Amino acid sequence: MSKITNFMKITKLEITILIDLVAITAFILVPGSFSHPLILFLLIFSGTLASMSASMFNNIYDMDIDTKMKRTRSRSSTLNPGTRGIIFSIAAAMIIVSFIVSSIFINLLTALFIFGGFLSYVFLYTIFLKRRTTWNIVIGGIAGGFPALAGWAALTNSVSFTSLFLAFLVFMWTPTHFWNLSINNVDDYKASQVPMLPAIVGIKKTEFWIVINTVILIFYSLIPLFVPSIKLGLPYIPIAIIMDIILLYYVLKPAFKSYDKKYFRKAFGFSNMYLMILLLVIIIYPFI
Numbered sequence: 080m081s082k083i084t085n086f087m088k089i090t091k092l093e094i095t096i097l098i099d100l101v102a103i104t105a106f107i108l109v110p111g112s113f114s115h116p117l118i119l120f121l122l123i124f125s126g127t128l129a130s131m132s133a134s135m136f137n138n139i140y141d142m143d144i145d146t147k148m149k150r151t152r153s154r155s156s157t158l159n160p161g162t163r164g165i166i167f168s169i170a171a172a173m174i175i176v177s178f179i180v181s182s183i184f185i186n187l188l189t190a191l192f193i194f195g196g197f198l199s200y201v202f203l204y205t206i207f208l209k210r211r212t213t214w215n216i217v218i219g220g221i222a223g224g225f226p227a228l229a230g231w232a233a234l235t236n237s238v239s240f241t242s243l244f245l246a247f248l249v250f251m252w253t254p255t256h257f258w259n260l261s262i263n264n265v266d267d268y269k270a271s272q273v274p275m276l277p278a279i280v281g282i283k284k285t286e287f288w289i290v291i292n293t294v295i296l297i298f299y300s301l302i303p304l305f306v307p308s309i310k311l312g313l314p315y316i317p318i319a320i321i322m323d324i325i326l327l328y329y330v331l332k333p334a335f336k337s338y339d340k341k342y343f344r345k346a347f348g349f350s351n352m353y354l355m356i357l358l359l360v361i362i363i364y365p366f367i
Contacts, residue, residue: 085153085156085157086157088153088154088157089134089135089138089154089157089158089166090130090131090134090135091130091131091134091137092131094130094134095126095127095130095131095134097223097354097355098126098127098130098196098223098226099123099126099127099130099226100355100358100359100362101223101226101227101230101245101249101358102122102123102126102226102227102229102230102233103119103122103123103230103362104227104230104245104358104361104362105226105227105228105229105230105231105241105242105245106118106119106122106230106231106233106234107361107362107365108231108241108242108245108310108311108361109231109234109235111234112234113365115234118184118185118233118234119233121180121181121184121185121233122181122185122189122229122230122233124177124180125177125178125180125181125185125189125190125193126177126193126226126229128173128174128176128177128180129173129174129177129178129193129194129196129197130196130197131170131173132170132171132173132174132177132197133174133196133197133200133201133222134200135158135166135167135169135170135173136167136170136201136205137200137201137204137205138154138158138166139158139163139166139167139170140201140205140206141205141209142155142158142159142160142163144271144272144273145158147267147270147271148264148267148268148270148271149264149267150264150267151267174194174197177193177194177197178190178193178194181193181229185233186232186233186236188232188236188237189229189232189233189236192225192226192228192229192232193225193226193229195225195228196222196223196224196225196226196229199219199221199222199225200219200222203218203219203221203222204216204218204219204222205219209273210272210273210274211274212274213274213275213276213279213280215273215274215275216253216254216257216258216261216275216276217253217254220249220250220253220254220257221250223249223250223252223253224245224246224247224249224250225246226249227242227243227245227246227248227249228242228243228246230242239308240306240308240309241308241309241310241311244302244303244306244309244311247299248296248299248300248354248357249354251292251295251296251299251300252296252350252353252354254288254289254292255289255292255293255296255326255330255346255350256347256350256351256354258275258276258277258285258288258289258292259289259330259343259344259346259347259350260347261275261276261277261278261285262277262282262285262286262340262343263340263343263344263347265277265278265282276288282338282340282343283338286330286333286334286338286343289330289346290330290331290334293326293327293330294327296326297323297326297327300319300322300323300357301316301319301320301323303315303316304316311361312360312361312364312365313364314360314364315357315360315361315364318356318357318360319357322353322356322357325349325353326349326350326353329342329345329346329349329350330346332345332346333346
């Protein structure tokens with residue numbers, strides 16, 4: 080059991096769950112989606128394999144720095160020079176199966192969106208951006224938007240304003256979410272020489288950019304109020320307004336509490352709840 084638990088750590092199950100939730104949300108927004116449970120299953124299956132594969136390749140590439148970080152040091156018990164080859168093979172098999180299943184049994188556009196998410200996380204973020212620039216998580220956040228495009232395309236073989244809105248909602252949410260987490264682990268990033276924003280500009284300036292990004296996110300989240308073609312269900316706007324106000328409270332609070340890291344941890348925790356609740360409101364509405 081412990082081996083399975085350790086293996087799941089390098090697949091970053093929490094990221095996979097979020098990826099699947101985004102894809103499910105976009106899928107359910109397509110009219111008539113409830114009559115296609117098999118396609119939904121195949122979408123989740125393919126997306127899960129691709130997400131886990133991307134995380135495993137991310138960990139393989141970052142083996143040299145993971146041992147320097149308290150948050151990731153335990154991964155070496157599963158992923159190390161002795162197991163790297165087999166982990167690489169499993170990850171490669173996962174992404175191959177994901178692409179074959181999604182392209183043959185769903186459609187090619189969906190497969191390309193799923194594969195695009197994989198490529199953007201492994202190559203754009205992990206290999207190209209992460210160790211080079213403080214913009215790493217900003218630009219690299221594009222990976223989180225692909226599941227929304229895949230979810231919509233699974234039934235329509237197309238892109239819509241609705242799927243694009245969801246994709247960019249996740250993209251805009253990512254810096255607020257991750258910068259709060261990275262402040263809590265700023266010493267790890269300094270030790271591993273990864274240029275996450277707080278490790279380069281300090282906690283106070285990072286708090287400033289968290290607030291700026293959050294304000295932009297809040298305005299963005301309310302776009303469906305003015306664009307009727309983005310159809311997310313009636314409860315979305317009132318719930319979004321409430322969640323926006325609470326999120327702003329959480330991201331502003333550290334500045335009034337001497338930049339204590341525990342308030343950044345709370346902001347990080349609520350940012351998870353923020354996106355999850357918005358997605359669940361969209362998913363649940365058709366069942367009401």
